[in-house]
């Protein structure tokens with residue numbers, strides 16, 4: 265039975281810091297590699313050129329912090345292909361709706377070695393033994409997808425960026441995840457009026473309501489003390505950890 269290995273590559277937003285990158289998670293099952301978002305700086309943690317073989321990239325939405333390093337990966341694939349060291353194109357799955365010309369900018373890149381596919385909510389994507397399904401969370405202000413990864417009766421859900429206006433829909437999609445990777449951009453003390461992101465407490469609440477086994481928090485404010493996110497989520501959900509760049513999790 266193949267293990268599912270998840271490596272956080274980027275855990276902060278909206279900008280990188282010395283040791284932290286913008287959002288990205290690498291999922292490995294056998295020889296298949298799946299990137300969930302492609303934030304600024306994540307290429308620092310990728311193993312080139314091996315990573316380019318059997319690589320599938322899902323971009324959840326067109327905010328810069330989620331696709332800032334896509335161009336670097338694509339141009340590296342272009343170079344390695346030209347050197348005769350990469351045969352298969354990188355597969356890139358994109359939200360359908362244009363946003364500020366960003367989709368078009370990605371699609372018209374002439375120095376990429378990629379195939380592009382639109383994300384379809386009605387589809388289950390089979391990548392090796394992995395099943396992937398996606399759902400627009402309808403709470404982040406723009407088209408933005410949650411991603412579910414299933415293999416061997418194990419389920420991982422990555423929320424990407426979500427807000428507080430469609431909690432029922434989010435909870436429904438996240439039901440019974442063995443691992444829920446949730447954004448937690450804010451703390452309650454930020455006294456926000458923002459509805460397009462979650463607090464760590466909100467993330468804990470979603471983990472509780474959806475009966476997750478474990479919660480992994482991510483998408484932190486770079487200048488904020490990370491332990492405060494952990495404490496806040498733990499008020500409502502016990503089995504929680506902070507995502508750390510390079511710290512692998514294995515589900516077997």
Ligand SMILES: [Zn+2]
Nearest residue numbers: 325327404425
């Ligand atoms: Zn966003």
Ligand SMILES: [Zn+2]
Nearest residue numbers: 277327329425
């Ligand atoms: Zn973001």
